[in-house]
Amino acid sequence: MAWKSPAIDGKTADWDGEELRRLFDQRLAERGTVWASGVWRYKELIAPELPMESLVTRGEGNTGLYPLEAAARYAGVRRIWMKAQSENPSGSFKDNGMAAAVSHGLSIGRRVFACSSTGNTSASLAMYAAWCGGTAYVFAPARHVAAAKLLQTAAFGGKLVRFEGTYDDGITFLERHAEELGLYVCNSVNPYRIEGQKSIVFEIAQNLGWQMPDWIVVPGGALSNVSALGKGLEELLACGLIDRIPRIALVQAEGASPFHRMVERGDERLVPEPKPYTRASALNIGNPPSWPKALHALQVTKGVTVAVCDGEIMEAKDVRS
Structure with a gap:
């Protein structure tokens, strides 16, 4: 899956620090x-x-x-x-990035999201997908994953796909097949994360x-x-x-x-x-x-x-x- 670079790239010099400081405060x-x-x-x-x-x-x-x-x-x-x-x-900190990634997905008309995860990413994605009325598919290794986070994922309605292998194998699968499956990937390969x-x-x-x-x-x-x-x-x-x-x-x-x-x-x-x-x-x-x-x-x-x-x-x- 390819993403257009966020519009902020290369444009920070256009902002006035004092103006931003007043706005953020x-x-x-x-x-x-x-x-x-x-x-x-x-x-x-x-x-x-x-x-x-x-x-x-x-x-x-x-x-x-x-x-x-x-x-x-x-x-x-x-x-x-x-x-x-x-x-x-x-x-977890994943929420800071997931808010931006899911928002970008919505802006281009996507409603089906996916990630590979050892725990925190899955819970975060499932929460944001549920909040916006979307669907989250979570690819999680069968071993060495935080059980509490997977329970949290399921509680938010995330669809769990367990597999033999590692987080990295899940990333490889999504890189190869997400587009054909209609999945918007929300791992950190997505620049909005x-x-x-x-x-x-x-x-x-x-x-x-x-x-x-x-x-x-x-x-x-x-x-x-x-x-x-x-x-x-x-x-x-x-x-x-x-x-x-x-x-x-x-x-x-x-x-x-x-x-x-x-x-x-x-x-x-x-x-x-x-x-x-x-x-x-x-x-x-x-x-x-x-x-x-x-x-x-x-x-x-x-x-x-x-x-x-x-x-x-x-x-x-x-x-x-």
């Missing part, structure tokens, strides 16, 4: 309108070309930014904030009075999030909304870390992990589709990567605020 007071969305508040920088009548929202975004003193002590740094994306309607997820870093900037932290640390599975953060930071700087770009630290699970290995070795191309495994099921992706964009994000932000074992993930997970 004004929209913070909105309640019960599309502008109350933590995605569509920034429509001018996400999808200015989409007609208002196609915009779908479940009140996504507007997630808390919390100081974590215990986590800062654990990490040995002065201060840490957590952007609590679990406060999104379906429980990346555009919507930029709103996460837009919110961080606005929450901090447009003064950025030194680092942004983000987990990496399919790598859509780090790709979106990098692109969003570039655009904030180009618009004059921020005066510097923070560095990004991308964290992968050792059992599913082909991108980290590529960066560490200085390779030019990613070598997929054919049998990824980690207890962090959302990271259990061996051939992340967004790796070229993620690499660009690291280059722009002078970022770094690291891989951690499941034991380290579980230990850090036990650290409270």
